[in-house]
Amino acid sequence: MQVSLTEVTDADRKNMIKTQIPDVIVGRLPRYLRALKILRENHTTINSKELGELLGFSAAQIRKDLSQFGEFGKQGTGYNIDFLIDRLQNILNINQDWGILLVGVGKIGRAILNYSGFSANRFHVKAAVDSNPDVIGEQFERCIVEDIRDMKKIIEENQIKIAMLAVPAENAQKVAEELVADGIRAILTYAPAILTLPPEIKVEYSDPLISLQHMTYYL
Amino acid sequence: MQVSLTEVTDADRKNMIKTQIPDVIVGRLPRYLRALKILRENHTTINSKELGELLGFSAAQIRKDLSQFGEFGKQGTGYNIDFLIDRLQNILNINQDWGILLVGVGKIGRAILNYSGFSANRFHVKAAVDSNPDVIGEQFERCIVEDIRDMKKIIEENQIKIAMLAVPAENAQKVAEELVADGIRAILTYAPAILTLPPEIKVEYSDPLISLQHMTYYL
DNA sequence: ACGTGTGAATTTCTTCACAGCC
DNA sequence: GGCTGTGAAGAAATTCACACGT
Structure with missing residues (x-):
């Protein structure tokens, strides 16, 4: 009679804890x-x-x-x-470097590229993409803006797991779905939109308007 | 014998509900x-x-x-x-206009001035202040940057209750205390700092780094 | 039949309070 | 004496499930 040994890997254990x-x-x-x-x-x-x-x-x-x-x-x-x-x-898994893809190089995107607080904390904007031909090819800080159509290749080659989304609200859902299809697992979005994505994808909203509206309740 | 009537004003009632x-x-x-x-x-x-x-x-x-x-x-x-x-x-008290004071016109501050999403929702950046003489007097969008030493006057004259704080982290606490002393009741801060203020002051943090660090836990 | 509003049940989160170790 | 780690207690938030109005 064989004893049933349940093999539990480190990754399993880590995941078990995480959900707990x-x-x-x-x-x-x-x-x-x-x-x-x-x-x-x-x-x-x-x-x-x-x-x-x-x-x-x-x-x-x-x-x-x-x-x-x-x-x-x-x-x-x-x-x-x-x-x-x-x-x-x-x-928190931040004793390691994380590559980030910036999607959308408008005003907000440029402010993100300018911000040095990320790289000081081991988050590195590895690439920036946009759909606007006027912006593609331009350089901001250390990033040359690439074509959004090359997104999949960029994500795969750099093994990027985190994206910052700074596109117009009306495109946010569509672009977010593409990001997920291309392998992105976490999205920090600046678009004032509601993203509907699979539950295993982590989404955080950076939304000053919602913060303001929360505070005015008490004023 | 006199009946004790407890006078309850509208403001009282509103506040009672709020705390509930x-x-x-x-x-x-x-x-x-x-x-x-x-x-x-x-x-x-x-x-x-x-x-x-x-x-x-x-x-x-x-x-x-x-x-x-x-x-x-x-x-x-x-x-x-x-x-x-x-x-x-x-x-939420947003069927009215709200004036906002921007404190700190560096990179983040300029991005905020550029952003049109606020005024579309009845939040209006009424004034921007900075301590840097090179920046004071410059115009961004509709705002001419004023001297931070005139902050109190600006807040009082415009009856501003909400501030956005975009100063370096090391100055954030000191400036926040000044804002409170000058009549500000709610602060949306972009500085990666911890603000310690009286409990009646509402503070919201807009902090992408903390959002990223939250997400990486699950990656 | 549909879907709200809501007490009751359940689950989750926070605080209490203290045994145990430095 | 000071302060952590933690079961137990308490508080808060969420979900359930259904009476009732349209």
Whole structure:
């Protein structure tokens, strides 16, 4: 009689954990990280109470969030900042470089190309594409704008998984579908549109208008 | 013996309701609004199921959210789109014009001045200020950049309640505190910083890096 | 028959409070 | 003494499911 061994790979295990951790918690990790990088300037260690006060979260929430991923703190002391930064970067998969494709080189697209905050954090705009012949071939920062029709080739050759979408709202859904078909797995969109994509594709909206409309409720 | 009448003003009532409605619900209203404005092109009526499918929310959630503010739908029919748009705009206080102060006219600030999506939605950048003498006096779109030292006067004269903050991260907290002291009640910040302000001040962060770091967790 | 509005049930998220370790 | 990690408690958000109006 044969014992049934269930083979569990590292990737499986990682995925199991991922689906177990609530997205609200994951969404707070980048904020913790940002705070820690600021604190690093003056401190080597931080406790959950102080970190919470800086960020506007409760100490208990911070401890519980972090405890989902391991025991990163020391009783009586708190958390070593450098260590915690490294752990968070590992959890978030940002201890590695990520290539980004920019789609749409209008005003917003150019502002993105100008912004240096990405590459300082290991996100690199590898290529930019547009459909406008007047823009194709032009150079912004280190990117020469390529033809959107070559998108698939560019994504495959550079193994790009993340796209920033800065096209007019009316084209956003169509272009997003193409991106997904070409292998993109995550989209940060600046288009004021609603994207309907398979659930395994991660989408984040950067939408100042929605933020403003949220705030005016309270004014 | 005198009957104790508790005087409740309209403003009081509005505030009571505001604190009762959870912020997560308020945060979804602008998204409903955006969807409805798109649907308006082809439909006059919509039901919670279809609206939910478009937005990726459950039908029950949409019905429950909307029911917090009134009975906007009709059994058997759904919601009249134009009517619901008007109601949501009223709830969100965006059936009126809002003046905005832009603080910081660097790359991001200029992109904001260029963006026409705000004024199309009754948000108007009334003034832009900076501390850099090279930039003060220059004109971008309809705004002549003014001296940041005149900020208080500008806010008061134009009765501005909302600011967009696009200054370097290291100045963000200090400038934000000045804004609050000068009468600003809501801040949409593009600076990769953590703002610590009184709880009655509404702050929204527009931070692509945090969005990217959130997504890479799943990649 | 269709679809809203809504109490009730369920699930998820947050806080509490304390044992245990530094 | 100080502070983490964590079960348990509590609060909040979401979904269910159906009465009722059109």
